[in-house]
Amino acid sequence: MPSVLIPGVLRAESGGASRLEVSADGSLRAVLDEMGERWPRLERRIRDESGALRRYVNVYVDGEDCRRSGGLDAPVPSAAEIHVLPSVAGG
Amino acid sequence: MTHMLAIGTQKGLFLATSDDRRSWRVSSAHFPGHAIYAVAFDTRGPVPRVLAGVDSSHFGPSVLISDDLGESWQEPEAAPLAFPAGTDAAVERVWQIAPAGPLEPGVVYAGTQPSALWRSSDGGRTYELIRALWDHPHRPEWGAGYGGQAIHTILPHPADPDRILVAMSAGGVYRTADGGETWSAANRGIKAYFLPDPWPEFGQCVHKVARDAADPDRYYAQNHHGVYRSTDGGDSWESIAAGLPSDFGFPMAAHPSRGGTIWNFPLVSDGERQPVGLECRVFRSDDGGDTWQPQHKGLPDGPYYPVVLRDALCTDGAAPAGVYVGTRAGEVFASADEGETWSMVAAHLPDVLCVRAAGV
Numbered sequence: 212m213p214s215v216l217i218p219g220v221l222r223a224e225s226g227g228a229s230r231l232e233v234s235a236d237g238s239l240r241a242v243l244d245e246m247g248e249r250w251p252r253l254e255r256r257i258r259d260e261s262g263a264l265r266r267y268v269n270v271y272v273d274g275e276d277c278r279r280s281g282g283l284d285a286p287v288p289s290a291a292e293i294h295v296l297p298s299v300a301g302g
Numbered sequence: 303m304t305h306m307l308a309i310g311t312q313k314g315l316f317l318a319t320s321d322d323r324r325s326w327r328v329s330s331a332h333f334p335g336h337a338i339y340a341v342a343f344d345t346r347g348p349v350p351r352v353l354a355g356v357d358s359s360h361f362g363p364s365v366l367i368s369d370d371l372g373e374s375w376q377e378p379e380a381a382p383l384a385f386p387a388g389t390d391a392a393v394e395r396v397w398q399i400a401p402a403g404p405l406e407p408g409v410v411y412a413g414t415q416p417s418a419l420w421r422s423s424d425g426g427r428t429y430e431l432i433r434a435l436w437d438h439p440h441r442p443e444w445g446a447g448y449g450g451q452a453i454h455t456i457l458p459h460p461a462d463p464d465r466i467l468v469a470m471s472a473g474g475v476y477r478t479a480d481g482g483e484t485w486s487a488a489n490r491g492i493k494a495y496f497l498p499d500p501w502p503e504f505g506q507c508v509h510k511v512a513r514d515a516a517d518p519d520r521y522y523a524q525n526h527h528g529v530y531r532s533t534d535g536g537d538s539w540e541s542i543a544a545g546l547p548s549d550f551g552f553p554m555a556a557h558p559s560r561g562g563t564i565w566n567f568p569l570v571s572d573g574e575r576q577p578v579g580l581e582c583r584v585f586r587s588d589d590g591g592d593t594w595q596p597q598h599k600g601l602p603d604g605p606y607y608p609v610v611l612r613d614a615l616c617t618d619g620a621a622p623a624g625v626y627v628g629t630r631a632g633e634v635f636a637s638a639d640e641g642e643t644w645s646m647v648a649a650h651l652p653d654v655l656c657v658r659a660a661g662v
Contacts, residue, residue, distance in 0.1 A: 221361070251379050256361035259392035260384035267360045297360040301335075 213242055213291045217253070220297060224253035239272060240283040242293060257295060267300040303661045305618065306371065307626055308352060309634055310338030313652035315354055317372045323624050323638035326647045332372055340613070342399040343660035344426065346407050350662040353410065353426045355396030363396050365412065367426055371662060376427075383412060383420050383429045389436070391416060398613070399426065400456040406463050413453030417444055417470045421482070432482045435468070440487065440504050444473035447507050447526070454612060455511045460518055467511065467521065467536055474506035475523070477536050491539035493528055510554045510612040514590070516561025522591060524554040524612075527572060531591050542591025547578040553615035557640070558623050562590040565617070565625055565641060567610040575609050582606035584615070584627060586641050600644030601635060608633070613656035620661055628654025 215231045225231055231250070235241040240262075247254035257268050262283070264270065270277045271294040277285040287293065305323050309316040314331030315338045333356050340355035352368045354375075365382040366375040385391040395415040402409035410426035413419055418436050420429035444451060452471060459465035464481040467488070474489040487504040494506045507526035514520035519535040522542070527550050530539040543549035548568040557563035566585045569575050577583065583596040608631035618624040625637040627644075632651035635644045 251381070252377060255381050255384075256358070259362060260381060261390055261392045263392065265360065265362055301359045 212236075212289065213287055213293055215242065215246065215293045215295060218296055221253060221256055221295065224256065225250060236287045236289045236291065238283065239270065239277050239281075239285045239287055239293070242287055243283070267298045269296045269298045270294070271296070303620075305620065305624065306343070306350075306660055306662045307634070307636065307647060308341040308343065308354075308656075308658045309628055309648065309651065309654060310341045310354070310613075310656040310658075311628075311632070311652035311654050312337050314338065315341060315356075315372075316648065316651060317352075318634070318647055320636075323618075323620070323636055324645050326636065328648045329372065332375070333366075337395075337655065339655050340396045340399045340412070341656055341658050342401060342410075342426075343658055343662070344401040344410065345619075345660055345662070346401060346404060347425070350660065351425065353399045353401075355399055355412070357395050363393050363414075365396055365399065365426065365429075378427050380428060382422075382427060383414060385418070386431060389431075391418075393418075395450065395452065397452040397454040398456050400458060401426070402458040403460040403463060405461070406458075409458075409463075411456045411458060411466070413456050413468065413470075415450040415452035417441070417451050417453045417473060419453050419456065419466075419468055419482070434478075434483055435476065435485045438476070438485055440473065443505065444470065445505060445507075447471035455508070457511060457513050457521075467513075469508040469511045469523070471509065472505060472507035472526070474504045475508055475511065475536060476504075488532075488536035489539070490537065491532075491541075492523070492525060492530055495527055509552045512554045512556040512564060514561050515557050515559050515563075520561070520590065522554050522556065522564050524551050524566060526550070529554075529566065529591065533590075542587070545587070545592065545594040546585055550575075551610075552612040553610055555615045555617050555625070558617050558619045559621065560623075563588050563623075563640070564591065565615060566594070567615055567627065569609060576607045580605040580607065582608075584625070584641055584644075597637075597641040598644075599642065600637075600646075602633075607631075611655055613658075614654045616657050616659055618659035618661065624659055626657045626659050628657045630654065 235245040307318040337357040398413035455469035529543040608629035614628040634647040
């Protein structure tokens with residue numbers, strides 16, 4: 212069962228949890244789709260309504276930047292650890 | 303009555319309160335680090351509601367509401383604004399939140415980047431895209447100003463819910479007379495000096511439009527060079543820039559109850575965005591823009607560089623009217639006497655993006 216690590220700045224949307232367990236695996240899209248069902252306010256801070264990852268949010272699957280491994284199609288093994296992090300941006 | 307001033311900045315929302323509009327208590331930042339391009343008071347219901355467009359540079363935009371004057375904020379589970387499937391678009395920023403007229407309690411409009419108009423019928427919690435304007439055949443040709451392509455002005459008619467006027471950068475003024483089913487450009491007389499045809503049907507870069515308090519068919523517009531008045535509901539526009547030291551600037555605000563009285567904050571030019579003569583002066587007209595008088599008593603003396611953005615000048619509903627101005631230097635000034643004298647509300651805030659005031 213994949214787990215998703217939530218950065219502190221988003222934990223108001225995860226009920227304070229730093230780690231969420233999801234049942235979906237196979238692809239990052241499937242994981243985010245499940246998150247959209249269960250924690251919609253959290254998921255829409257990661258993806259916009261067109262389904263695209265927000266520009267300044269980075270998602271790592273087992274340490275690999277998803278943008279270098281297929282984006283939303285990045286493979287997610289059943290025991291994967293998915294790390295959501297705000298990118299270095301802003302002023 | 304308590305007077306409340308909402309100050310939206312590049313890094314948070316500040317709520318200031320006052321009993322006399324001269325001495326203010328300013329809150330710490332709500333939504334610290336988030337840009338607040340739009341804020342509104344809705345005083346039509348049993349309790350005053352504050353609505354804030356909250357924009358995270360990392361995590362996107364949202365609209366939150368408070369029914370306890372900022373003590374707590376609510377955001378629905380579903381996204382307050384989201385383009386429907388098939389549009390292949392995403393809301394980038396909320397630029398304007400505008401409660402409708404008294405005949406439509408619960409109706410609130412929002413304007414976004416990309417240029418889209420949204421309607422809420424649940425008091426501003428959730429919004430639906432007004433599809434006819436999104437599908438307008440002009441839309442592929444709408445441009446984008448430096449601030450982006452956005453609907454930043456929404457003026458619902460106070461007596462006729464079917465009539466709404468909106469303005470966008472850089473598409474111009476549009477209006478509907480059938481509740482949003484059809485929309486037409488309304489820019490006749492407004493010059494677009496930056497286009498090959500300087501008198502196009504649309505494409506003007508309007509910065510802000512205000513509606514006259516006494517005559518809802520009179521509008522005042524600050525454009526990207528050009529200050530205009532319409533006396534026929536937007537059918538045509540005429541220049542009212544002659545009495546101002548410059549025709550460039552961003553905001554335009556109208557008196558809450560007296561017709562013909564408006565405020566403006568001129569800047570030198572597109573290429574030199576600073577107050578004319580480096581003087582911090584608000585300009586008021588009492589004759590619909592025929593003549594203008596500078597107002598600066600209590601405003602900073604000496605060379606003054608900061609800009610006042612399009613929504614950082616507003617009035618309240620009190621009598622005499624209060625006028626409020628916020629600057630990109632993080633200063634906010636208030637006048638309790640229609641601009642005759644000013645006092646400082648706050649300094650050293652982040653860049654002020656918008657101000658709104660109400661009695662609560």
